[in-house]
Amino acid sequence: MIFKTIVKEDLKKLFNVHLKDVECVGPKQVATSNDGKAVYQFLPFESFDEINLNHEKTEYSAKTYFLPFRETLSTFNFKNGDWDQEIKYRKQQRVLVGLHPCDINALVKLDKVFAKDLFPSPYYRSRRENTFVIGIDCDKPCTDGFCASVGADVVTHGFDLFLRDIGDKYFVKVGSDRGLNVLNKISPTDISPEERKSYRKKTKEFLAGFKNTIRVENLPNTLDIEFESPVWKKWGDKCLSCGSCAMVCPTCYCYGVSEQISMDFKKSEKVKQLYSCNLLDFAMVAGAHNFRPARETRLKYRYYHQHRGFVESFGEPKCVGCNRCGRACLANINPVDVISDLQMEL
């Protein structure tokens, strides 16, 4: 890995001058919550001043720029009783800035499913490869995240540039050749021994600051054994089955496909829509048979996928510990409480 430092002011220049005509997306404040906290969202911005890289955590994740909530997979054009199929990918360039370690690790996990698995998805790959990702380390752990418990507090790859605030400069990890290319526009300097020291000090402080943890040891087995645990009913009874958790989660990727004929009956679009395993008809099949009619079962399977299924397939949990799901959940169902409840069963 190549390491560099840049003057903070230069980052602004990078966006306002060099990346002026590319679509840039970053953490923008969209509202103020009831308790006075700023609410951030990854949204397109025109000028660097609109975003705040010191944001605690965005309300929703950045996954929507790779797995949009709605995407046309293909279009069927009808003519004379026949049809042809048209497939398009999004190829426009985009710069995504301000992703935290959890966000980048989430992308790395999505890569495993969508870019590298048995059936790589061209829709995903095309977006991923044409997105320039600039991450940034958190200054201190967020109040409710538990990324350290699931090994998502540190990033090693999956970005083009990765920053850490070390006072008046950013310490930059360069993750790709195009990253270096871009960085060279704003004359980075090689790191000095002091800068390395202060980077390591900052990182150490950050890692030491974690309070929120879950016990993940043996979790896959625990989940298996506790399949019938009353813990599921306890939380299932609270669940609104509204899908908010999966919508905001950076790694939830389930979807549904439906077809929509155009009003002139000349074509039909096959549309993918992100779905959630908590929604009532997720496992419903023809004849209205539902494999998971109960809220608790649906909720349980979300945890199974996060902490057991994914481990079985890829050797690591799918969850990156951002607790966005916990924040989004009106019923306050959050991984820390649910998992510690389960672990307590033992």
Added chain:
Amino acid sequence: MNAILHAYEVTKEEDMVEPLDYNRRSRMKNFDKCFKAEITNIIRLTEMEKLFQLRMINEDDKNRFTFLPGQFVMLELPGYGEVPISISCSPSIKSIIELCIRKAGKVTEALHKAKRGAVVGIRGPFGTHFPMEKMKKNNVLLIAGGLGLAPLRAPMTYVIENRADFKDVHIFYGAKDPTQLLFDYQYEQWHRIDDINLQIIVEKPDELWTGPVGLITKLLDDIAIDPDKTYAIVCGPPVMFKFVCNRLKDMGVPMQRMFVSLERRMHCGMGKCCRCNIGSTYTCLDGPVFDYWSVMNLKEAI
């Protein structure tokens, strides 16, 4: 395009639409592109089921499309939707694909209205298959209940075509009543094949029915098998295969030698949409064919 971002290789569209090829699936780049196929024949089997014979329109596609017994395709009806359907014919016949489809909902109902000559799309084949190679030199039990005969027909034709490779072959098929029997026009032919024990049983006979009556497990009473040298394929609704498999287990057949085919909701066939996910297992990638041991270990499978 911004020049400074350009240094990175940008995905080219041509890369993405490389033609499909089964068996090299990790090298395939786009699985959303359909093979176009024409419905060449429609055979009415019962009130609810029809057999559709399809032929690939493109000659290259036809040559490239190979499958193994037990695999399924995603059948696309542009404008209506896409449904997973097991391939219900012999893998050795290249020119034609047969799908036996029950009228169950939106897409399948539309298909039942379709006429000969209509053009549909096919993606796949997807999923695991029955281990026909392993089964060779053994006895085989092919057991189907109801619509289960559709997925069973592929391994069955395989066994028939390669009869010499197998020892004793039993084919058991059960249905609620005689009107629901699929492929009845073929029984005569199957009966005549030398040294195959074909038995058909119904739960509720009508006046014309002369065959055995009862549940399908009853047919197992009359046979003697060597459990160490026997493989079984059981297709049908979960309640049915549960009973049959447990019965076979009691007869001493190892659970890992019994195979079943599961059905789940599917929207992609490629292990992405998660709709068919059972805990950690994707029915479309790790299934639909599972051995009974795995099924018993899948929570919620039955």
Added chain:
Amino acid sequence: MEYLGIKPNKPKVAVFDFSGCEGCELQLVNKEDTLIDFLSAIDLRGWREASSVINDDYDIALIEGSITRDDEIKRLEKIRSHAKVLVALGSCACFGGVNQMKNVFDLKKANQEVYGDKPKETAKVKAVKDVVKVDLEIPGCPISKAEVESIIRHLAWGMPFSYPVYPVCVECKQRFTTCMFEKGLMCLGPITMAGCNAPCPAGGLGCWGCRGPAKDPNYESFFAIARERGFSTAEVNERLNFFGGFQEVNAK
């Protein structure tokens, strides 16, 4: 356009209005980019607000508004006898809409208050389904034209139509709306059927449940959440009763 050997038929459609604001009918001429296609896809047999053509031969009757007078019952019954498919259009037709809020008042007194000593004929507000059989409901105040188009396409192709089973929250998330509860406001989104594309939370109003309940909503949990966040039972119930979609559902 013919496909699979199946031709979409051109359904004969007639639109009727009863007691309501006619906003739903207005939606039918909105979504201008596909308006012509929409009008060409149907054979319009009658629509008082938009056309002087009136013909009793129709397959699909779109009914807007609630029923509040005896002559309306007769008119509706006649329409039912002509129509193969009767569609209730909008919250008023589906569950009485805001109009049903008058049912809690003494109608005599109400009449006197508005018309003094010259009262006009009126009755308790009914939903269309309380009078005749309804085949399809398109709730919403106002309806979403996209949903109407979709239903017409399904009818034209002889395909069963299915509603989203999930609540409004899903659509909120999909348009990046910050949750109302986060801002300290109340919202019926978690128990209301999606399909409107969540304009109300996006506009800072919170959902008022005009589309009625989602499938199998978790009322208990929702009421507990509202209580925890400081909303009174009366407040929740007032909202549930606003459009009439949550009949007999009450927070305690």
Added chain:
Amino acid sequence: MKKIDLNVDVHHLTRIEGHGNIKIAVENGKIKDARWDVVETPRFFEVMLKDKHYTSAGILAARICGICSISHCLASLLATEQAFGVTVPEDAKKIRMIAKHGEMLQSHVLHLLFLVAPDFFEEPSVIPLVERTPEVITIARRLKLFANRLCDAIAGRTTHPVSLQVGGVTAVPSQKELIGFRDELEQIINDLQKVAALFATLQMPDFVRETEFVSLKGEAEYPAMGGKIMTSDGIVRLDKEYKDVTNEYVDANNTSKWTKLSRESYAVGALARFNNNYSLLHPEAVKVAEMFGLKPVCHNPFMNNVAQLVESFHSAYEIMRLIDEVTAGRIKNTMAEFKPTAGEGVGIVEAPRGILFHHYKYDGNGRIEKANCVVPSTQNNANIHYDMKSLVEKFAVKGMTDEKLELLSSMLVRSYDPCLSCSVH
């Protein structure tokens, strides 16, 4: 001389909003009957508004009318704000005003091109026009689409707005979005020119009946929201005194109430606003009026159509000015801080169909004790009725076929753009 017998019985007149009947009977040249009756079912909004919390009053009030829901919502907000003594921030006022003009444009275009135009082409509806004059339909769609999208962006939704709330507005479109709309306006005005050219070729019936015109009194601007009430007969009243203007009374044949002031009836709407506030129109709008020879005070009700066209131009130019003003600086505060107090307020808005009053009395807990709404079409119904009589006197008794009279009387009603469900509410 030929014996003149005429009989027109229109049950549920088409191409208007709501249910109303025309009845004309002429026997032997004598008028037996010439009536305009509104038979729409009453919904009792004034009763339903009782006990409502101020947060839901605007939502409910909007449901009085699906076509001018923004006006109803705004009138409701103004009434509440006056009752509570709220001062709405300037930016919010401007944003509300954009929505108001968007609605005006949408409503006028709907009326002129979808409901009125078929009469002049002698077609039963707009649908045959799709083939006959596709350009007109393309323009109509484009205009309506623009107005609807604008209202969607500003008010959250065109029909039954969501982000117009007591104290201001709760959602604001981005500068970029607003500028996008601004850029489209050139095309919109161009389209309106074409509509004007079309209407210039159509012959408005030559019919005059003198009446009184009631509208808001514009001070510096052509009136839209709030202010004093004026009439063409020289009366000026404060908003609180609105009841002195409307004088509602119940007619036996109508579920809509009737109103009167100096004469047996009065008229509201585009023509009333035009007649009373001509000097405040945008110069470009005045040009259009001149093109049609429309001058105040015009007493031909059919010219209300032209007045609507004139106002459409005015609204388009106002939208342009307002967007320019809003995008010039940064939008700051759009919501006022306030506490509900006991009190009364009258909100007056010039809805597309005329002057609209909402009057609420609040208890101290933010709940309505008493509500009264006087709706534009309510005020026009008596005037239409007397016009009808006069129309028959002027034309029919001189001889005419039933069909012709039916068409003419229907066109008369339509030219008022009546909204009957609204008028009964």
